[in-house]
Amino acid sequence: MMPALQCRQLKRLGQLMLLVASLLLSAKVAADENEKKQSRAAQILRARGIDPDILSSLNQANALPAGENLLDISVNGELKSSQRVMTGRQGQICFTPDLIDQLGLKQPAQLADPGCIDLSQQPGFNLKADPQKLALSIVVPQQALADEPQYSGEMGGHGALLNYNYYSGVSRVRGRQSRYSYLMLEDGINMANWMLRGRQQLNEDRGKVNINRGTLYAERPVPGWRKRIQFGQIGVSNTLFSLGEIDGIQVIPDRGLEKDSSESGSIEGIAGTSQARVEVRQYGALVFSTLVPAGPFHLNGIPLHNLNGDLDVTVLETDGHQQRFTVPASAMRVNPSGNRGLSIAAGRLNQAGESGSGVPALLTLNQNWQVRRLSLQSGLLLTKMYQSLGASLAGPVLQGAQLAAQIVAANDRQQHTSSMQLSLSGSYSLTSSLSFNASVSKNTPGFVSLATASARLAERYENDNLQYRLSAGWNSPSAGYFSYSYSASSRFGDNGISRYDMLSWSLPFRKAMLSVNVSRNRGNSSNRQLSVNFSLPLGGQNFSSYYRRSGSGGQLGAQIDGALGKNGTYYLSSGRDMQARMQSVQGSVSANLHYTRMALAASMNSEQAGNVSLSGSGGMALVGSHLLFSPQPVGQTFGMIELSERLAGVAVRTPGGTSWTDWRGLALAADIPAWHPAMFDLDTESLPKNSDVGNGHHRLAMARGSVKRIRYNILTSRRVLLTLRLPDGRPVPRGGLVRDDRQNIITTVLDDGTIYLENSPVKGTLEIAINGENRRCRVDYQLNDEGENDAPYQQVSGVCLLLPGGGEPTGAAVRAG
Numbered sequence: 001m002m003p004a005l006q007c008r009q010l011k012r013l014g015q016l017m018l019l020v021a022s023l024l025l026s027a028k029v030a031a032d033e034n035e036k037k038q039s040r041a042a043q044i045l046r047a048r049g050i051d052p053d054i055l056s057s058l059n060q061a062n063a064l065p066a067g068e069n070l071l072d073i074s075v076n077g078e079l080k081s082s083q084r085v086m087t088g089r090q091g092q093i094c095f096t097p098d099l100i101d102q103l104g105l106k107q108p109a110q111l112a113d114p115g116c117i118d119l120s121q122q123p124g125f126n127l128k129a130d131p132q133k134l135a136l137s138i139v140v141p142q143q144a145l146a147d148e149p150q151y152s153g154e155m156g157g158h159g160a161l162l163n164y165n166y167y168s169g170v171s172r173v174r175g176r177q178s179r180y181s182y183l184m185l186e187d188g189i190n191m192a193n194w195m196l197r198g199r200q201q202l203n204e205d206r207g208k209v210n211i212n213r214g215t216l217y218a219e220r221p222v223p224g225w226r227k228r229i230q231f232g233q234i235g236v237s238n239t240l241f242s243l244g245e246i247d248g249i250q251v252i253p254d255r256g257l258e259k260d261s262s263e264s265g266s267i268e269g270i271a272g273t274s275q276a277r278v279e280v281r282q283y284g285a286l287v288f289s290t291l292v293p294a295g296p297f298h299l300n301g302i303p304l305h306n307l308n309g310d311l312d313v314t315v316l317e318t319d320g321h322q323q324r325f326t327v328p329a330s331a332m333r334v335n336p337s338g339n340r341g342l343s344i345a346a347g348r349l350n351q352a353g354e355s356g357s358g359v360p361a362l363l364t365l366n367q368n369w370q371v372r373r374l375s376l377q378s379g380l381l382l383t384k385m386y387q388s389l390g391a392s393l394a395g396p397v398l399q400g401a402q403l404a405a406q407i408v409a410a411n412d413r414q415q416h417t418s419s420m421q422l423s424l425s426g427s428y429s430l431t432s433s434l435s436f437n438a439s440v441s442k443n444t445p446g447f448v449s450l451a452t453a454s455a456r457l458a459e460r461y462e463n464d465n466l467q468y469r470l471s472a473g474w475n476s477p478s479a480g481y482f483s484y485s486y487s488a489s490s491r492f493g494d495n496g497i498s499r500y501d502m503l504s505w506s507l508p509f510r511k512a513m514l515s516v517n518v519s520r521n522r523g524n525s526s527n528r529q530l531s532v533n534f535s536l537p538l539g540g541q542n543f544s545s546y547y548r549r550s551g552s553g554g555q556l557g558a559q560i561d562g563a564l565g566k567n568g569t570y571y572l573s574s575g576r577d578m579q580a581r582m583q584s585v586q587g588s589v590s591a592n593l594h595y596t597r598m599a600l601a602a603s604m605n606s607e608q609a610g611n612v613s614l615s616g617s618g619g620m621a622l623v624g625s626h627l628l629f630s631p632q633p634v635g636q637t638f639g640m641i642e643l644s645e646r647l648a649g650v651a652v653r654t655p656g657g658t659s660w661t662d663w664r665g666l667a668l669a670a671d672i673p674a675w676h677p678a679m680f681d682l683d684t685e686s687l688p689k690n691s692d693v694g695n696g697h698h699r700l701a702m703a704r705g706s707v708k709r710i711r712y713n714i715l716t717s718r719r720v721l722l723t724l725r726l727p728d729g730r731p732v733p734r735g736g737l738v739r740d741d742r743q744n745i746i747t748t749v750l751d752d753g754t755i756y757l758e759n760s761p762v763k764g765t766l767e768i769a770i771n772g773e774n775r776r777c778r779v780d781y782q783l784n785d786e787g788e789n790d791a792p793y794q795q796v797s798g799v800c801l802l803l804p805g806g807g808e809p810t811g812a813a814v815r816a817g
Helices: 001-047 054-059 097-102 450-454
Strands: 069-077 078-087 126-130 133-139 157-173 175-192 194-205 208-212 216-222 226-236 245-253 263-269 277-281 285-292 294-305 311-316 322-327 341-349 361-371 374-382 386-398 401-412 417-431 433-442 464-476 480-492 496-511 512-522 528-536 542-549 551-565 566-579 582-592 597-605 609-625 628-629 640-643 651-654 657-660 666-669 678-683 691-693 697-701 707-712 714-716 720-725 737-739 747-750 754-757 762-768 775-784 795-798
Touching: 054 775, 078 097, 126 157, 133 528, 157 640, 157 754, 175 480, 245 361, 263 277, 263 311, 263 322, 263 496, 263 512, 263 528, 263 707, 285 294, 294 512, 322 480, 322 512, 386 450, 433 697, 551 582, 609 640, 609 666, 651 666, 657 666, 720 775, 747 754, 754 762, 775 795
Parallel strands: 069 133, 640 707, 720 795
Antiparallel strands: 069 078, 126 133, 157 175, 157 609, 175 194, 194 208, 194 216, 216 226, 226 245, 245 341, 263 294, 277 285, 277 311, 311 322, 341 361, 361 374, 374 386, 386 401, 401 417, 417 433, 433 464, 464 480, 480 496, 496 512, 512 528, 528 542, 542 551, 551 566, 566 582, 582 597, 597 609, 609 628, 640 666, 651 657, 651 678, 678 697, 691 714, 720 754, 737 747, 737 762, 762 775
16 A cells, blocks of 8 residues: 555656756746847847847836826825936835925825935825826825915015106197196015015196105014904005005905905096096095096006095196096995905094094994805994994895995084985896996985085085996897996086986908097087097907097097017007198007106107107115016015026016016015915027926915015027047947936937937047947047037047957047037
8 A cells, every 4th residue: 555655656756856847947948039039139129220228227116207207296196396316226206205295295104214215115105107208107096285365475585675656748739838747656575474564756837846755654463363464544444434554553454365355436428639648536636547548448456445435537738738537436346355354443533634633433244244145244333523424235136136235323512413325236237248237326305425524615515416327238140239327416506417328339341440539518518529430450460450530630540559679669640630631650669678657759750740758667676685676566575586596588477477587696586475376487489499497387375465486597508519420430229228327228229320419518428339340439528617608519529449348448538529
């Protein structure tokens, strides 16, 4: 039994050994066959001028080449920035803690190497590289994203600013010459988020100079309360009452921490002459001034003290005529600001020409609520002899319909009268092409604002009785766009009614446009305006012919306007007065000079009457020891853009407009929104050809009143085109792999022994595998330290010395020619 059992075991062991030997033999045969296939493939590649070693570098799972790569990085589908990252030989991507913060990710808890973090090893992280697009997509769990606070903003910084807006014009009419000029200034200082601001205005009219010192106030945000505190000469905002400026203090909600809904207005009208000046006043103070061309105009974003004071609009024509009309406050309350929270203001009413005990001390409180889709506001105004209560309600009432209502009750103890004001406004979009707007404000006899009640004028109670405004708009693909607006106002003690209405129609067909605008002003000053315009684009220019009528005179003419380069525009017009039989010509040139805006305009008629004017605007700021300039006015929050290299003319797109660097590589980011993420993008097309940027996209959130330095790391790329020959005079064969001194594959040899290097050091060593000869050669080169910025590359030619058996070659280094 035992010998038989042993025999069977030996037999099974022999069968197992035979099976193992058979498997090993099959593997050996397969390996030999694979080696033969690879050898044949290598021979084919060599015959076609391609080094077979390239296959091993392209056969990796992560196809990003080892070394430094500039990648567009996105997180959960949102593009974050373009960054230079290091990639290891095994394809791992190195992330630094600063880069993780910029991507909006939480820092990993446990780090083996804090200086180089491999996010692919983090739980739930998925990284996918696209070598063709040089992009990296990172998908992370929601809990890996960095928490965003309820409000965020970088605090600190200091700087000074000066904004300016000027106009100077000389007119000559009937042999008489007159000059009108104005200069509007705003200066200020930012320090530790405290903001000090002052406004002044200088006017010169026919040799008489008038200086208006305007306002002077200080402000600081209080983010813990979500408020702003202001004191000095300030305009009371976020209130239900018709108040101008006070000398005092106020605490108001910070709009930057809520939905942005700044208090602003809009006006429309028709100018009869070119370079007409439009002035807008509220509570008697000039809040906006600009120049407009002849024809209809529509101006948005008029800065206001609040939504409770009418806008007095004056259009001053260059021929001396004036138009005046009023935009009622009720027309601006259709969508009032809904800044939730409590507002408090206290001080003395700032009335021109009055001071001391005659100026009332006041206290006003206003509370805002947001109840579902409705905005509610209540207010209280207290002085010794005048008290007032107010309430308002605004919001959608039907689909496509908005309604706002406001009531204010006043008690004037000095005159022993109680009165009331009721305001209603609404808008309704019946269809996508038909809309209506309406507003009405009705006062009871004796109702006056605090400013009027405190005045010492006998006629102070000739106050407004009724104001209303109606408008409608209809858009038809075949008939064009129609709009009509009508406003009227009346006063107690005056039987007259002031009216202003305007009718507009425009019809586009193909690329041309026909428009007709008619306006009529009746009341204290009566005037009629008619404008008919036909425009047709011609290439990059716009040609138009027009007919304008103002009063009893009419003018027929043509004009052309267009762009002058990337940052300029021009306007040229010629017309004939049909009644006076007088020919006239007007022209203007305006330009954004990167650091300021300027415009030059002139007009002349056949009677030698004319006008010449120069206007401009911009801002400047002192950040540290650097004085910076901008074509845009400097806002409450601003910063300095700084390049690591002294490059001029580099464009950076900022929230306040495009800024350009000066000869120091510095630029002014003039206006940055507070509390909200702001994007800054460097235009790489404006960089010299030999320069690049490490990260051209910055995303910042700044607190109100902060001053920030924004730095861009400029990379000077030394692009090199080498032409190499072997010692026997032959060009280095095409297809050979090129390695640097760290044995990283960086490129391959092109035709005629040429090698292109994208970002080369000043001194370098290259080792080249000679394709088809199983030999290597090496070349040492040195470039010129200072190359032409706009040259696409430096050219280098030389001899690649052979490496026999891995030894060191002999010979001189190659230098750029």
